Amino acid sequence: MRVRPAISGRQLRYLCLLTALANLGGNPLMLAFQRPAFQALQIPLPADDYLFTLQCALSFTMGVVALVMFIRPDRGLLIIGIVGKGLYAAITYYFWAIQRVDAWFLLFVVWDAAFVLVFFLYWIQLAQPDLVELGHSVFAGLDARKEAPRRALVIGLSLTGNGRKAIDRLVAGLTGEGYTVDLAWVQAHESIFRFPMSWGAFARVIVRAFFRVPAKARLELPARHDWDLVVVESPTWLLGAAAPVETLLAGGEYRDLFKGRDAAVMVVCRGAWQRSCAMLVRRLERAGANVVAARGYPNQGWEPARLMLLWWKLLAKRDRLWGVQYGLSDEMLGHVQQLGVDLARRVRNRPHWTLLPEARHA
Numbered sequence: 001m002r003v004r005p006a007i008s009g010r011q012l013r014y015l016c017l018l019t020a021l022a023n024l025g026g027n028p029l030m031l032a033f034q035r036p037a038f039q040a041l042q043i044p045l046p047a048d049d050y051l052f053t054l055q056c057a058l059s060f061t062m063g064v065v066a067l068v069m070f071i072r073p074d075r076g077l078l079i080i081g082i083v084g085k086g087l088y089a090a091i092t093y094y095f096w097a098i099q100r101v102d103a104w105f106l107l108f109v110v111w112d113a114a115f116v117l118v119f120f121l122y123w124i125q126l127a128q129p130d131l132v133e134l135g136h137s138v139f140a141g142l143d144a145r146k147e148a149p150r151r152a153l154v155i156g157l158s159l160t161g162n163g164r165k166a167i168d169r170l171v172a173g174l175t176g177e178g179y180t181v182d183l184a185w186v187q188a189h190e191s192i193f194r195f196p197m198s199w200g201a202f203a204r205v206i207v208r209a210f211f212r213v214p215a216k217a218r219l220e221l222p223a224r225h226d227w228d229l230v231v232v233e234s235p236t237w238l239l240g241a242a243a244p245v246e247t248l249l250a251g252g253e254y255r256d257l258f259k260g261r262d263a264a265v266m267v268v269c270r271g272a273w274q275r276s277c278a279m280l281v282r283r284l285e286r287a288g289a290n291v292v293a294a295r296g297y298p299n300q301g302w303e304p305a306r307l308m309l310l311w312w313k314l315l316a317k318r319d320r321l322w323g324v325q326y327g328l329s330d331e332m333l334g335h336v337q338q339l340g341v342d343l344a345r346r347v348r349n350r351p352h353w354t355l356l357p358e359a360r361h362a
């Protein structure tokens with residue numbers, strides 16, 4: 001099993017088709033059978049036939065937009081869809097609130113609002129398709145003619161121990177494939193980034209994460225710098241990468257660690273890894289790294305127990321709540337180890353001339 005986005009691009013595309021069929025089929029049916037349908041549901045008939053027909057025609061047009069989105073996914077059309085469905089939901093809700101339409105119309109409000117979300121998620125995925133790919137493949141590495149040294153640097157930050165466990169398994173995967181691994185923990189300078197946390201420290205971390213306030217941090221590095229792979233691990237804090245890790249990648253001090261090297265991102269989280277991965281991937285790319293993979297690993301359990309348990313863990317150091325155990329499952333840790341193996345075995349780009357037949361026979 002591979003860890004993928006909650007809703008894949010393919011599923012989002014088929015959801016576009018679903019709303020297209022609903023709008024394209026539903027509106028003509030509504031116009032044709034409005035009288036018996038409204039009477040059966042005991043809804044008063046629309047006061048103005050002309051306005052009702054016009055509304056159905058506009059909704060039909062939205063169906064055409066959704067159908068074109070399905071046939072040829074396009075970010076511009078998705079924006080039209082977001083605005084259109086958003087307005088439909090808001091206007092219908094308003095007219096229900098002032099008691100001008102029946103409660104049945106709330107179904108349209110829910111439907112249209114749900115599709116605003118679907119279109120928005122699709123819009124994000126279309127904006128950065130490489131991030132989706134990086135979530136389940138390992139891209140080709142940089143040219144490694146020298147074959148040696150097969151040495152990796154793993155940079156990580158772990159407050160509650162999840163990242164530490166994940167890193168152990170990643171290292172096991174890498175070393176099993178012949179890698180030597182150097183570990184460098186991100187050392188945050190401020191005392192609020194410690195575990196266990198007080199309520200005050202937790203609130204400060206959250207507020208600072210909301211405003212993306214940089215955090216002071218440094219790395220303790222070994223003398224040898226001959227790595228061909230750098231893996232950056234981070235927990236998610238308030239839907240983004242942990243501030244000390246992000247600050248470290250954003251600054252110029254450690255840029256040389258990433259420049260011209262293969263790099264991978266590993267995020268551990270309660271459930272939201274996509275934005276953290278995106279932030280770290282873009283930071284690494286800006287630092288000149290060749291990013292080959294970016295994975296997120298969520299904690300085990302079900303919501304809302306998993307969320308409650310996180311607070312429970314942070315503030316009371318408890319590991320179990322309502323039968324849910326805090327942290328990554330054994331299965332998830334197995335995926336992490338497999339990532340180590342996949343990274344170690346990643347395909348390297350060869351210089352073009354070694355692929356020519358005459359060079360092969362030389």
Ligand SMILES: Cc1cc2nc3c(=O)[nH]c(=O)nc-3n(C[C@H](O)[C@H](O)[C@H](O)COP(=O)(O)O)c2cc1C
Pocket residue numbers: 157158159160161162163164202205206235236237238239240268269270271272273299310314
């Ligand atoms: C201050 C704080 C905020 C967090 N916010 C989120 C969040 O928004 N989304 C999420 O999925 N996990 C969130 N988490 C959970 C951690 O990402 C998760 O438990 C992670 O596995 C912790 O890794 P660590 O044990 O290596 O520190 C948060 C944790 C902390 C400490």
